[in-house]
Amino acid sequence: MPKNIVICADGTWNRPECRTNIWEIFNSLPGKATSLPATPIHGEAIARADPSQEAFYLDGVGTRFSPRDPLGGAVGMGLHSKVLDAYILISQVYDLGDKLYLFGFSRGAFTARALAGFIAKAGLMDKGQAGSASARRKANETWWRCKFGKTLSPQTAPDADDKMPIRLVGVFDTVGALGIPFFNGIRVVDALERKLFDFADLDLSPRVQVGLHAVAIDEKRQDFEPTLWNDRGGIDQTWFAGVHSDVGGGYPARGLANVTLEWMLTRAAPLGLLANKPALAPDPVADRHESAGFVWQLARRVRDRAIPDDASIDPSVDKRFATRQPQDYAPPPLARFPAYRRYYPPKVTPERIVPASAARLSTLDIGQSLTIDVLADRWWNAAGIEVGPGETYAVTASGKWSDASIGCDASGWDGLNLFAPLRRLPGKNWFHLCLAVSDEYDLELRNPGVVAGLLGGPSKHDPRSELLPVGTGATVTPSRQGALYFFANDMELMYGNNSGSIEVTITCLSRSGPAASSGS
Numbered sequence: 001m002p003k004n005i006v007i008c009a010d011g012t013w014n015r016p017e018c019r020t021n022i023w024e025i026f027n028s029l030p031g032k033a034t035s036l037p038a039t040p041i042h043g044e045a046i047a048r049a050d051p052s053q054e055a056f057y058l059d060g061v062g063t064r065f066s067p068r069d070p071l072g073g074a075v076g077m078g079l080h081s082k083v084l085d086a087y088i089l090i091s092q093v094y095d096l097g098d099k100l101y102l103f104g105f106s107r108g109a110f111t112a113r114a115l116a117g118f119i120a121k122a123g124l125m126d127k128g129q130a131g132s133a134s135a136r137r138k139a140n141e142t143w144w145r146c147k148f149g150k151t152l153s154p155q156t157a158p159d160a161d162d163k164m165p166i167r168l169v170g171v172f173d174t175v176g177a178l179g180i181p182f183f184n185g186i187r188v189v190d191a192l193e194r195k196l197f198d199f200a201d202l203d204l205s206p207r208v209q210v211g212l213h214a215v216a217i218d219e220k221r222q223d224f225e226p227t228l229w230n231d232r233g234g235i236d237q238t239w240f241a242g243v244h245s246d247v248g249g250g251y252p253a254r255g256l257a258n259v260t261l262e263w264m265l266t267r268a269a270p271l272g273l274l275a276n277k278p279a280l281a282p283d284p285v286a287d288r289h290e291s292a293g294f295v296w297q298l299a300r301r302v303r304d305r306a307i308p309d310d311a312s313i314d315p316s317v318d319k320r321f322a323t324r325q326p327q328d329y330a331p332p333p334l335a336r337f338p339a340y341r342r343y344y345p346p347k348v349t350p351e352r353i354v355p356a357s358a359a360r361l362s363t364l365d366i367g368q369s370l371t372i373d374v375l376a377d378r379w380w381n382a383a384g385i386e387v388g389p390g391e392t393y394a395v396t397a398s399g400k401w402s403d404a405s406i407g408c409d410a411s412g413w414d415g416l417n418l419f420a421p422l423r424r425l426p427g428k429n430w431f432h433l434c435l436a437v438s439d440e441y442d443l444e445l446r447n448p449g450v451v452a453g454l455l456g457g458p459s460k461h462d463p464r465s466e467l468l469p470v471g472t473g474a475t476v477t478p479s480r481q482g483a484l485y486f487f488a489n490d491m492e493l494m495y496g497n498n499s500g501s502i503e504v505t506i507t508c509l510s511r512s513g514p515a516a517s518s519g520s
Helices: 021-028 070-074 080-093 107-122 135-147 185-198 244-248 255-271 292-299 315-323 338-343 418-424 449-454 459-463 494-497
Strands: 006-007 033-036 045-050 054-058 099-105 168-171 207-214 234-238 370-373 380-389 392-398 402-403 406-409 435-436 466-469 474-477 482-488 500-509
Touching: 006 080, 006 234, 021 054, 021 099, 054 080, 080 135, 080 482, 099 107, 099 255, 107 135, 107 168, 168 255, 207 244, 207 255, 207 418, 234 255, 234 292, 234 315, 234 459, 244 255, 244 482, 255 380, 315 338, 370 380, 380 500, 406 474, 435 459, 466 474, 494 500
Parallel strands: 006 054, 006 099, 099 168, 168 207, 207 234
Antiparallel strands: 033 045, 045 054, 370 500, 380 482, 392 474, 392 500, 402 406, 402 500, 435 466, 435 482
């Protein structure tokens, strides 16, 4: 029985503690989320398995140097590596007749589009080869043969008899002159990254049935110019109000992001994607955010996006024009469109915009729960919510993770007492699940492997945070206001040999209570 195979490739989150539309799509898919640890042939991923559909989520945050792909890790910040990861994961489960659905945002949009072009040109690996020790080397060799136009034999690939194996490529705001914006911030490195790793896909392959592309109207960063497909049947590229992460998600306020998420899921359903459509509250009138702030404008050029004359503008933009009071929405790129000229009076009221720095996290209502995956190799795993003093939460954890070769659950393991004082919470086991409440809302940006992490790790930031033990389950009452993070209790410099993840559920029990306390 043919099945669906879904890839959800995330990108660089604007606010890492907030979930993007790619994460929301993955969470809407059936099946229990399970962590796939990194292996010598593919990186870490999260999977959802259902009898009719298998899905893989590739995290775009915290990519780092990898012995599986040293050049891609050191220069491409994992872009090349992510494409190979997805290619191998698909090949390991593909059977003739299966249909592929590839979703991506930001760097993940590059992954999805490059992956589609790669599969269309080279075909997939057979299952046996994809599971062998040489799979990574073989996939890498095939990539470079594609890149430099070498002769391939796709007719021998397991998908060769399927003229259209890719049912959908759905992306949010693909950016950069060739699909890769200047993520590294060093122009010579960026130029090399593009030369080595870009896989030109401006022409969507005929082996792809449908291409969906949600594009941001209000993004001004020149490095983030949209990369559009050349037009053909089956392509829908629609423009929406908002900046890059309003359209792809990543801000706590999701009114605009839910507009594009609903658009994507509504169009994916008739194509056969199996998804439990989440309860959304799309708000096309919501305040957008400012991605090109003053500091960015000092360092990089900004300019309005050039929207093609025949562009498809989503009807939600009409509602935004008509509803904003006072009429303060008047993006320059749309001024020349006859349908919107009436909204451009001689004097326009300045638009109300939320600075990225002012965006606040959401909170849980009493009885409301949130489930996240906590990765063992991160100093901080953001829950994406804010907690306050006196509030009470029940926290439960399931699954296993590994401290080097030692596997354990969230209660951790005991031993190496000589080094116990160097643990982040010295009185608790190695790998005991712990939480942190911090007034620093961007700590996930400082995880190992991210450049900002060089500015200071837990030893610098933990003293400013409230740390509480959780283990496999606890009732916790923070004594301070802040963002909620989780971590495995370990030495600061030893997170590099950690692997795996556990599933953590947070439930709000009360919004007021006694002084700080915790379970074991």
